[in-house]
Amino acid sequence: MSHLTDLPPWAALLVCGLMLVGAATTLIGSLGLLRLPDFYARLHAPTIATSGGTILLCLASILCFAVLQSRWVFHEVLIIFFVTVTTPVTLMLLGQATLYRDRFEEQQGVPRKQKPAPGEE
Template sequence: MPFYLEIIICVSLLIGGVFLLVGSYGLVRLPDLYMRLHSPTKASTLGITGVLLASMIFQSHLKGFLSIQELLITLFLLITAPVAANMIAKTALHQRTQPVEKTKNPELIDIVRDRESPKQSQHEE
């Protein structure tokens, strides 16, 4: 394996590992559910992308052609992680999970929770 590929793979693994470490640390340290959603969706998604990118480069070199399995996994994660975080946040909102006291504009939580969907307001007109 050429030295430049080893360097690229190592750098990609290190960057991915750092993002995963930061995401895991944030998941443990952040005080409430709403803040904890940022760690796994942002930092960990970037971390997994770095690790899968390194795997894609390595496998492509070994096989002699482009390995797209890792690319498909990365695309799937980049699409599903924000959607899952949004669903978790909506569930917490409707379960009336309270944020920490330091949260700015807590009155907006009640406004968002009690608003009608656009489909309901169109039917009433």
């Protein structure tokens, strides 16, 4: 493996840009988790962090190591795939659980459950 200094300038610039934007996106997502007013809104913030931030960071990684070793790197593709597929599951579970509880406790401002359309089941 070659050293990082072997990276050509154009690639270095690109990698840096991707990294910075990715990190910023993640930071914004985290801030959102902290700042947004209610639970449902807060659920969306980490999604930005994971989907956006992770993809950008992984792209940076792919670019960097592809140029350095002059071959394509697939690990990051898998990572992107897994993270984008699995994070929503967690958030969906959390969201559904909250929705269920709020409906059960008949909280204000919670969407009512629609009647399942006939033939849908």
